[in-house]
Amino acid sequence: MRGRANAGLLVGGTLVGLVVLAALVSFFWTPHDPTFVDAARKLREPGGGYPLGADKFGRDTFSQLMVGARTTLYVGVVAVGIAALVGTPLGVVAGMTPRGWLSELIMRVNDLVFAFPALLLAVMLGAVYGPGTLTAMIAIGVATVPAFARVARAATLQVMVTDYILAARAAGRRRPGIAVRHVLPNIGSVLIVQASVSFAIAILAEAALSFLGFGTRPPVPSWGRMLQESQELLFSTPRLALWPGLAIALAVLGFNLLGDGLRDFLDPKLRRIRAER
Amino acid sequence: MTLYLVRRLAVLIASAAVAAVAVFAFMALLPGDPAEIALGVNATPEAVAELRRQFGTDRPPVAQFLDWSGGLLQGDFGTSYVTSAPIGPQISDRLGVTAVLVLGGMVVALVLAVPLGTFAAVHHRDPLGAVVSAASQVGIAIPAFLAGILLVFVFAVRAQALPSGGYVPFADDPGEWLRGLLLPWLSLGLVQGAVLTRYVRSAVLDVMREDYLRTARAKGRGRTGALWRHGLRNASVPVVTVLGLQLATLLIGAVVVERVFVIPGLGDLLLNGVAGRDLLLVQGVVMVLVAAVLLINFVVDVAYRVLDPRLR
Numbered sequence: 053m054r055g056r057a058n059a060g061l062l063v064g065g066t067l068v069g070l071v072v073l074a075a076l077v078s079f080f081w082t083p084h085d086p087t088f089v090d091a092a093r094k095l096r097e098p099g100g101g102y103p104l105g106a107d108k109f110g111r112d113t114f115s116q117l118m119v120g121a122r123t124t125l126y127v128g129v130v131a132v133g134i135a136a137l138v139g140t141p142l143g144v145v146a147g148m149t150p151r152g153w154l155s156e157l158i159m160r161v162n163d164l165v166f167a168f169p170a171l172l173l174a175v176m177l178g179a180v181y182g183p184g185t186l187t188a189m190i191a192i193g194v195a196t197v198p199a200f201a202r203v204a205r206a207a208t209l210q211v212m213v214t215d216y217i218l219a220a221r222a223a224g225r226r227r228p229g230i231a232v233r234h235v236l237p238n239i240g241s242v243l244i245v246q247a248s249v250s251f252a253i254a255i256l257a258e259a260a261l262s263f264l265g266f267g268t269r270p271p272v273p274s275w276g277r278m279l280q281e282s283q284e285l286l287f288s289t290p291r292l293a294l295w296p297g298l299a300i301a302l303a304v305l306g307f308n309l310l311g312d313g314l315r316d317f318l319d320p321k322l323r324r325i326r327a328e329r
Numbered sequence: 330m331t332l333y334l335v336r337r338l339a340v341l342i343a344s345a346a347v348a349a350v351a352v353f354a355f356m357a358l359l360p361g362d363p364a365e366i367a368l369g370v371n372a373t374p375e376a377v378a379e380l381r382r383q384f385g386t387d388r389p390p391v392a393q394f395l396d397w398s399g400g401l402l403q404g405d406f407g408t409s410y411v412t413s414a415p416i417g418p419q420i421s422d423r424l425g426v427t428a429v430l431v432l433g434g435m436v437v438a439l440v441l442a443v444p445l446g447t448f449a450a451v452h453h454r455d456p457l458g459a460v461v462s463a464a465s466q467v468g469i470a471i472p473a474f475l476a477g478i479l480l481v482f483v484f485a486v487r488a489q490a491l492p493s494g495g496y497v498p499f500a501d502d503p504g505e506w507l508r509g510l511l512l513p514w515l516s517l518g519l520v521q522g523a524v525l526t527r528y529v530r531s532a533v534l535d536v537m538r539e540d541y542l543r544t545a546r547a548k549g550r551g552r553t554g555a556l557w558r559h560g561l562r563n564a565s566v567p568v569v570t571v572l573g574l575q576l577a578t579l580l581i582g583a584v585v586v587e588r589v590f591v592i593p594g595l596g597d598l599l600l601n602g603v604a605g606r607d608l609l610l611v612q613g614v615v616m617v618l619v620a621a622v623l624l625i626n627f628v629v630d631v632a633y634r635v636l637d638p639r640l641r
Contacts, residue, residue, distance in 0.1 A: 163344065164348060166622075167344065167577075169577065169581045172619070175599060179606075180356070259474075264588060279475065282478075286478065287486050297479065300472065304471075305466065305470035308470060
């Protein structure tokens, strides 16, 4: 299968590409100012320069969706970045010294952090420092560290029994050298897959937090808060819930499919290690 | 097995203790003095000092922690600085509602996932199996609160068959209680069911490739019979693990779904506590939720051993 594109990769890549494109274009151009409040356009029907209509404050839905994509990607990149930068070294160390006390300690702390889901962390952080994009990103990132550490450890364990590690050891290479030169490049594909799956989870978490009022603050557009604002109008103007809901679902679907597709595409050998959700 | 159980139990207790320290330390960072907040800006320093003594916040943090955690062991969560109401009873009232919500969601997920996942595995070469797989992939992408909003739109706005929110206690009216919980259960269960379907599918697929299943079929059992008799118990090992992880996910998902459907559960209590800056209440609810997750993980680890004797 190596090197052959598959349906998941294509569909996932396309969906993710669309979200990225919308976010990038929104830096230069949106049909209207997404935060501009205009009573005259209140709950305006779609059409005439407003492809998806306007919300209860008269803000253009399409422009809000575009800038919302930016918020989503921003939170995802930072959260997954935190998780990967912290979780990967921990997992590699634990995997290279599977019987050591350090490995035991890392995995125990890991299990403990695992008991604090992103939402709880964000609510606690929000209570102390005030809710916002930053606290949401940090909470999601910290809560995702255990997934990265576990996957990195599992992959490292597999790599450590291979002949090239034996050869490197025989050649007298020290542990940090082996980790950087041999382990990391060989577990890279697993980490990329994990990053894609974690990204999907980060999007879900950010949407849920914004929905609860613990994520991105107004007026910065966010898909989760668009949904929350639409809920009271569900009986009269359901389309306001439809579009952000669709955006969240398609973005998550995209990253999940991309992750699955990449796993098949990059390295069939490590397929047994599943990305953690 | 006994040794394992004792060791695992020790880990559980140690984790809960460390979690209690973490939660307490974290909330102790909260800026502002509960006594000053309760009395407002015009309070005299003497009154503030007096209230601090009443709250016990004038003592060193370690003493406060020992007091709080000692109370926890006896089910005493302290008294709210904001509402002066004891916190324990509030939590236990809400815990029941959330537990019903989570367990109902789990039942929906299981009822959905076991047949569908097995079906998708048995038919993994047909288009039908592919349709189930694709549908589960879409289901995973829909967060529970979005599923809730969609369900409200279909069943409450359009069909006007079920209430869009609210909660009627079982003792008041069992019929309305059930009607009110159907959509929340579905919102939680459909999404987790989609996730679970994928795990059931891959677990059953793995089992179908095993020699013992071929042996069973060679002895004359049909495909369904062999799977039923020998396959599902073995397939259940990985599924139980995921189920446990999902219980934790459902517990947190319930926090959000309670907001969608205006259900007075733990999540509602937690968010109200944060909004009202009720520090001790937030601390108590977070501790209960974290303890629940730790307990679930413990049960899963033990169940894993019971189900798969090879691990003993």
